[in-house]
Amino acid sequence: GAGVSQSPSNKVTEKGKDVELRCDPISGHTALYWYRQSLGQGLEFLIYFQGNSAPDKSGLPSDRFSAERTGGSVSTLTIQRTQQEDSAVYLCASSQRGGMYNEQFFGPGTRLTVL
Amino acid sequence: AQSVTQLDSQVPVFEEAPVELRCNYSSSVSVYLFWYVQYPNQGLQLLLKYLSGSTLVKGINGFEAEFNKSQTSFHLRKPSVHISDTAEYFCAVSGMNRDDKIIFGKGTRLHILP
Known part of the structure; x- marks a missing residue:
């Protein structure tokens, strides 16, 4: 499978409680993005x-949210x-790089439900 | 920095009628433009993109978009819609530098009426 994978699919x-969501981008893709999509809402960056560096963390909603990427791959x-x-x-989502290489390939998503 | 505006959150249209989904962008530099589609209960996928050359870009499923630099627009059109076109459509913009990130609009939900 050469696509973007995410785990778990449902949580x-x-x-x-604390949760960890995992993303495996397409091999060789240097750019990786996290988005949130609420019911009936658009994409929230x-x-x-x-x-491995995060030039833009501006979309993280609060200090409860954090992300890391290791080895230029898994996040x-x-x-x-x-x-x-x-x-x-x-x-x-991952892409080869930015600019003209910004065709993004999206994973299937993780549906998080907090009771 | 760039921004994208999709003025219509929802667009209802009758089957076999034409449709236009509007997208305007703001940028102080030249940009690349994209349209993505998300079918119900599916992930996002690329519909079409404008990188350079002809301002009229053709994508999958009969969609096309026209880049208008003077009006800073990249509207998406289809001459005759089908029920299977029911989906959410996202316009996106990126600067031309290799490290520029992509920025998405809030999306337009296309409802096809029978």
Whole structure:
């Protein structure tokens, strides 16, 4: 499989618990993005990685959200002390690089439900 | 920095009628432009993109978009829609530098009426 994969596909958690969402981008793609999509809402940008560095973290909603990327590949989005408003589909996308190489390939998403 | 505006959050249109989904962008530099589509319960996929050359770009499923630099627009059109075109459509913009990130609009939900 050469596409972007995300795990888990579904996650149900209790309010106050921490969760980790994983994204495996397409091999060789240096750019990686995390988005959030709530019911009936558009894409909400969270964070952008170029390699292992994150030049733009401006979309992270609060300090409960963090993300890292290691080896220029796998990325993990961590949400601490989850709240009900964190319930959404979290999408990951990768592209070769920026600019004209910005054709994004999206993963299937992780549906997070906070009870 | 760039920004994208999709003025219509929802567009209803009768089957076999033409449709135009509007997208305007703002940028102080030249840009690349994209349209993505998200069918119900599916992931986003690229519909078409403008990088350079002809301002009229053709994409999948009979869609096309025209880049208008003077009006800073990149509207998406289809001459005759089908029920299967029901989806959410996202316009996106990127600067031309290799590290420029892509920026998405808020999306337009296309409802096809029978």
